[in-house]
Amino acid sequence: AQSVTQPDIHITVSEGASLELRCNYSYGATPYLFWYVQSPGQGLQLLLKYFSGDTLVQGIKGFEAEFKRSQSSFNLRKPSVHWSDAAEYFCAVATLNQGGKLIFGQGTELSVKP
Amino acid sequence: KAGVTQTPRYLIKTRGQQVTLSCSPISGHRSVSWYQQTPGQGLQFLFEYFSETQRNKGNFPGRFSGRQFSNSRSEMNVSTLELGDSALYLCASTPDPGTYEQYFGPGTRLTVT
Numbered sequence: 001a002q003s004v005t006q007p008d009i010h011i012t013v014s015e016g017a018s019l020e021l022r023c024n025y026s027y028g029a030t031p032y033l034f035w036y037v038q039s040p041g042q043g044l045q046l047l048l049k050y051f052s053g054d055t056l057v058q059g060i061k062g063f064e065a066e067f068k069r070s071q072s073s074f075n076l077r078k079p080s081v082h083w084s085d086a087a088e089y090f091c092a093v094a095t096l097n098q099g100g101k102l103i104f105g106q107g108t109e110l111s112v113k114p
Numbered sequence: 115k116a117g118v119t120q121t122p123r124y125l126i127k128t129r130g131q132q133v134t135l136s137c138s139p140i141s142g143h144r145s146v147s148w149y150q151q152t153p154g155q156g157l158q159f160l161f162e163y164f165s166e167t168q169r170n171k172g173n174f175p176g177r178f179s180g181r182q183f184s185n186s187r188s189e190m191n192v193s194t195l196e197l198g199d200s201a202l203y204l205c206a207s208t209p210d211p212g213t214y215e216q217y218f219g220p221g222t223r224l225t226v227t
Contacts (some may be wrong), residue, residue: 013199032214043118043204043218051214094214101147101170102206102216104157 002027004091006105013081020110021076023084032094033074033089034102035065039085039087052072061085086112115141119217120205126225132193139186139207145169146188147216148180151202159205163188164211192224195217200226 003026013019032051036044047103055067065076072082074091088109092102127133135180139146148160157171159172163182180190184226186207204217 001200021165034215036218041223043220046215046217049215094213098170100208100211100214100216101159101162101172102149102157103159106156 002093002095003095004103004105005046006089006091006108008108009045009106010109010111012111012113015083016080019078019081019085019110020077021089021091021110023074023076023105024072025074025091025093025109027093029094029096031074032047032096032100033065033067033092034092035059035063035074036077036090036092036104037061037087038090041057047076079110081110083112094099118205118207120203120216120219120222122222123220124223124225126227127195129195129197129226131195133224134189134191135203135205135224137188137190137205137207137219139188139205140217143207143209143217144186145211145213146182146186147206147208148188148190149206150174151221152200153205157165157204160180160190162211188221195226197226200224213224215223 005075035047050067088107090107091105094100121136145164147162164171177193181190186215193205204221206218
């Protein structure tokens with residue numbers, strides 16, 4: 001069965017430090033992968049997506065993610081974190097044989113220290 | 115272009131009642147999906163509608179239902195509410211089912227007492 005694992009429930013980084021959020025997926029075919037961010041009391045905002053092609057994808061707000069098929073991973077990175085990046089981050093895979101419904105990881109909550 | 119809108123944003127209901135939530139997709143988007151978000155279960159898919167037809171359904175009891183109108187607006191209904199139905203209900207839209215990136219609304223926070 002398809003699944004997404006985000007191993008880190010909570011991460012704290014200092015403002016200005018680099019960030020990497022981990023995501024591993026289990027999917028039989030070529031995955032369509034996404035990262036979403038959710039601020040408290042808000043919906044999900046799409047940060048970036050990977051469908052095919054270049055394995056390093058750029059997103060909004062200075063985020064990027066790298067798809068590594070050999071490791072079944074799609075980690076999210078940012079070179080310098082801002083206080084406003086504090087939020088919950090979700091990795092998701094689209095299940096193409098089920099109408100494209102999204103399967104989400106459990107999320108990683110990011111705290112930013114001043 | 116306006117985003118996905120959901121009404122109401124907050125709702126308090128009593129166990130046993132029923133509730134209807136509404137979602138208006140981004141203009142031009144014809145596919146609407148619903149998700150339930152709870153602290154314990156995370157984000158779980160409820161159902162997807164396209165052209166007024168349910169194309170896909172998640173693993174939820176029959177108390178959860180939905181529909182889509184000809185203008186692509188969607189509603190979901192939960193009957194005989196249980197305490198465990200307290201959650202953030204998120205609606206997402208895509209231009210059509212072949213476009214897999216989904217754009218989410220702000221959600222409706224349902225509290226069942």
